[in-house]
Amino acid sequence: MARVLTPRAEDFPRWYQDLIAKAQLADNGPVRGTMVIRPAGYAIWERMQSEMDARIKATGAENAYFPLFIPESYLKREAQHVEGFSPELAVVTHGGGKQLAEPVVVRPTSETVIGEFMAKWVDSYRDLPLLLNQWANVVRWELRPRIFLRTSEFLWQEGHTAHADEADARAYARRILHEAYEDFMVNVLGIPVVVGRKTARERFAGATSTYTLEGMMGDGKALQLGTSHELGQNFAKAFDITYSSADRTVEHAWTTSWGTSTRMLGGLIMAHGDDDGLRVPPRIAPIQAYVMIVKAGDGVGEAAGKLRDALRDAGVRVALDDRVDTPFGRRAVDAELKGYPVRVEVGPRDLAAGNAVVVRRTDGSKTPVPVGDVVSTVLAALDADQKTLHDSALAFRESRTVDVKTLDEALEASATGWARLPWAAVGTEGETRANGQGVTVRCL
């Protein structure tokens, strides 16, 4: 097969960029750092949203929507925020044809405005816990943008909760971490994330604990796929989120925040993609089975249509490609690029023998299967390949992770993958030295 993408081993960032363009997942937007998410990419994001949203709601959180525009003064309320965000802010100075009396900021997160409203809505301990989530776009000006990974505008969900005591806040931050995020990433995205705490240095400004989920990408590097923060009472004190307790004393609430974003699309591509294109785990794939008419012929169109219907009736997300005026080879390369888990190729020759060909994206196998067995074969392949993608990502991670004893060994190992070592062998000074060499301590 002709080379379609730059091979990963040759230039991983270039491979990533090629794949996004050729699989029609996204384009750069006209304003530097913004992106256009094309239908093939957005359909994956929609499935991510629906799977995550169900898990988030199962923890008791409710969705709401807070405004895009935030008064500049809000961000100054919490000193640590301004420092963290001000070089990244987009500022609106003109509205309705006039200069604004007070400039407004395009939200880099809704944390401050949500804090303001939590303070209004929370009165007594009966109003707690208050569990809010929002799906929205946010803006953080980005000087070195990369689609899905670092863009000036991205889509995300941000959760913000207030609790009556520390134990409840901690339990909730961990529940989201494990029941929503880890479960989704491992069992749906097929990415065997490592879950743990960040060092004091890598922690979110204002957080007392930051939990992270780190996936290993195809180049052996780590990508942070989500975080969940315990904010102690820091945030409640800055925003005056207080409640009257059952004993009628006034207390500050304990808050958490947690988020995941379109960066997960980048993680999905880099964790599972190969030199032929994307490989989408069946549980997240918008199209699980792609029925292709190889070329026109006696009964071929009818047989393909029936297979499409039978697969759909069996609960498979299926699409039919009947563009016989486009060469089959080109369409097959495109299907590989887009990473449909299973292709069902229907052509005159195989059909004459009563067969269709089932092609699995995960291992490239091509198997002629009697037409009557296609549905069961596809269902079995989808199940097996979900597991295969996860297990090979895990095997890859293990092959690129070494257990070491000293920081020097760890720095050496970081050239090709991850190193696991006791925090005592690193310490804050060791972390400074590692950072100096472009290596970060990802997870405790």
Place this chain on the structure above:
Amino acid sequence: MARVLTPRAEDFPRWYQDLIAKAQLADNGPVRGTMVIRPAGYAIWERMQSEMDARIKATGAENAYFPLFIPESYLKREAQHVEGFSPELAVVTHGGGKQLAEPVVVRPTSETVIGEFMAKWVDSYRDLPLLLNQWANVVRWELRPRIFLRTSEFLWQEGHTAHADEADARAYARRILHEAYEDFMVNVLGIPVVVGRKTARERFAGATSTYTLEGMMGDGKALQLGTSHELGQNFAKAFDITYSSADRTVEHAWTTSWGTSTRMLGGLIMAHGDDDGLRVPPRIAPIQAYVMIVKAGDGVGEAAGKLRDALRDAGVRVALDDRVDTPFGRRAVDAELKGYPVRVEVGPRDLAAGNAVVVRRTDGSKTPVPVGDVVSTVLAALDADQKTLHDSALAFRESRTVDVKTLDEALEASATGWARLPWAAVGTEGETRANGQGVTVRCL
């Protein structure tokens, strides 16, 4: 019952505002003209999205996401746009801590940026029709904001499609109008919209035809709930959306655009609300049955829990209110305000007789029902009340619409409702005169 809201007859706008606050649907945001959509309001919007999204996808459109920020120059491309939008634009002049070389606009619609990308993506007639939809926030600076109806930021879906010929574009604009919008508004929202074309004056800038869906609100006034536009080749010419035909000639595409927004939340409130609060049609209601424990007592909690489970198992969206430390009267008033279609009240006295009380929001009826019959009673009530709300909105509309022959009669009728008359009796001059008196020609 104590008066909770300003009665509609006394001050309709005030009633609307009171209801939104007391039913906890939304709040004003900190930046003038923005809104916070609270969980009770957002849950309705989520159901609107999911019902509409399914209908839009059934027409063949795919979702995508285009950037929030648009170069100012894009809006100047199409002269009619600048005129229409420039007094409404929010302009970002600073990003990443610096003044931007070229200011960027926060999208008032994505039409121009989608046009730009359609031009890139469409090459041959095989790429048509290109059917795109987007769910997003947009900003149009608003000097006289009203929550849901006119806000500086609102949420919407905007569809943009390109077709090979006029007939296909026209058929598609009408398909969205009827199969997606009208079907949803009539059969789910229970609002008997009038569907038709706008006059040349009321038409969208650049459109060759604008179709509208108009609902009558509780004050007899019209609210536009959605529009679908045929743009002819105007837009394709401004954005250079061309394709090579089967005969290898280069042609301009024919485009459409269509949208609905969070304004539908305002329409829902004003079409069905009464002096006690919201009335939500069962098919759109996030909570269809609200099981309330009247007060603690022998077996009451258990019975209520079982009813909740039985309703859920029967496919009813159900919630349980067991806050027995809050007076029942207050909770009942709150349930009326929030407009849950059916309440199931479980208290010790009725339960001793083997009953629960089924309260229907639509007509206020309270019926003791044997516990074993609650599920079937609720299911029947949900069906009947969906129809009742639609039919009473229709009856109200008819009672407030008169058939007249002259413009003078029509202007008189418009004080309390709508007038239906031949366009020949109005004409462009008549329209000018009507506009001068604050009356608009809504629908041909």
